[in-house]
Amino acid sequence: MPLPPQTFPPLGDGSIATYDWRELSTGKGYKTFYGTDAVISDAGIGAGEGPTALSLSEEALYSYNYSTVGAAAALDKDFDITFENPQTIQGDIYLNIPMAFYTTIGPVNVSVNLDVKLFKVSGGVETQLGVTLGGDYLRSTPDNSYSWFMFAGKINVADPVVFAQGDSLRLNIISNTPGVSNKFIIFHSPVGFGTTSIILSTILKVHVPFRTNS
Numbered sequence: 001m002p003l004p005p006q007t008f009p010p011l012g013d014g015s016i017a018t019y020d021w022r023e024l025s026t027g028k029g030y031k032t033f034y035g036t037d038a039v040i041s042d043a044g045i046g047a048g049e050g051p052t053a054l055s056l057s058e059e060a061l062y063s064y065n066y067s068t069v070g071a072a073a074a075l076d077k078d079f080d081i082t083f084e085n086p087q088t089i090q091g092d093i094y095l096n097i098p099m100a101f102y103t104t105i106g107p108v109n110v111s112v113n114l115d116v117k118l119f120k121v122s123g124g125v126e127t128q129l130g131v132t133l134g135g136d137y138l139r140s141t142p143d144n145s146y147s148w149f150m151f152a153g154k155i156n157v158a159d160p161v162v163f164a165q166g167d168s169l170r171l172n173i174i175s176n177t178p179g180v181s182n183k184f185i186i187f188h189s190p191v192g193f194g195t196t197s198i199i200l201s202t203i204l205k206v207h208v209p210f211r212t213n214s
Contacts, residue, residue, distance in 0.1 A: 019210070028091050028209040035079045035097075035171070035188035035204030036063040054188065056081035056171065056206060066189035066202050069102075070175055075184060079171040079204070080121065083163045090160040091209030093118060093130070097151040097173070098187040098201045105181040106143035111136060112184045113176045118155055121168040130155035146185070146198050160211060171206055 019029030033056040040053045052064050056079045068077055101110035114134035119126040133153040141147040163169070177184040187194065187202035194202045 019212075020207075023091070023209065026091060026209070027212065029212045030207050030209050031058065033058060033081055033169075033206045033208060034060050034190035035186075035206075036061050036190055037065045037068070037188055039064050054079050056169070057190065060190035060203075062191055062193065063189045066194035067185050067187045070177055070184045070186075075173070075175045075177075075186070077173050077186065079173075079188070079206075080168045082166065082168045084165060086165055087163045088160050088211040089129075089163065089169070089208060090157055090211055093155045093157060093209065094205075094207040095133070095151065095153040095155070095171070096203070096205040096207075097153075098148070098199070098204060099151055100146040100148040100185045100187070100199065101139045101141045101177075102146050102183040102185060103141045103181055104144055106141050106145065108141060108182075109138050110141045110147065110177070110182045110184075111138045113137075114151075115172075115174040116151070116153060117172045117174075119170040119172060120161055120163060121170050122164065122166075126170065129157050129161060141182075148199050150201060157209075169206075169208065 020032045021030045023030060035054065036057050037052050037054050039050045042050050054077055095116065101112065103110050113136050116133040118129040120129060133155065139147040139149065173186060175184045187199065188204045189202035192202055
C-alpha cells in the first residue's frame with residue numbers, strides 16, 4: 001500500500017512543524033522573527049503608561065510603540081526570543097532593520113555609529129554569533145523630517161549552535177548619534193503601522209536558519 005505523505009520536516013525533539021521558507025541549496029528551514037514592543041506590567045494609578053519591552057515574535061503582531069528613538073545619546077536595545085524546545089541554528093542569518101535619521105536643524109548630514117550583533121543567551125550569559133555588522137552611516141536629512149533607510153545584513157553562523165530549552169536568541173542594536181538636535185530611530189512594527197510616504201517600512205525581520213531532521 002502507498003506510504004502516507006511525510007510532514008516537512010519529520011517531527012521529533014526540537015523540530016519546528018512549519019518553516020516560512022526553505023533554502024534549497026542547503027536544505028535548511030528558515031523562520032522569520034519580527035521585532036515588536038508590548039506593555040509588560042501596570043505602572044499604577046497616576047504613574048502614566050505601563051512599561052514596555054522589546055522582543056522577537058514568530059507572528060506579525062501589533063506593536064505598542066512602532067519605533068524606538070535615541071536622541072543625542074547612545075541607544076542600546078535588545079530583541080529576544082526564548083525557545084521552549086531545543087533548536088539548532090546554522091547558516092546565514094539575514095537581518096532587515098528599518099531605520100531613520102531625524103533632525104531639527106536641517107537640512108544637514110546626520111551621522112550614526114552603528115553596531116548590530118546576534119547572541120545566544122543561556123543562563124544570563126551572552127555568546128556572540130558570527131561577526132558584528134555596522135559602521136559609520138551618514139544621511140542628508142531635511143529640517144524636521146526623516147531620512148529613512150533599510151539596514152540589510154547577513155551574519156554567518158558557520159558551526160551548529162545548539163539552543164537548549166530556555167535559551168534565547170538576541171538581536172542587539174547599539175548606536176551613537178552626535179548632536180543634541182539629531183535623533184536615530186529604529187522601527188519595529190510588524191503590521192506596518194507608522195508607514196508613510198517617507199517611512200517606507202516599519203517591519204523589522206530576522207530570518208533564521210534551523211537544521212532540520214530531513
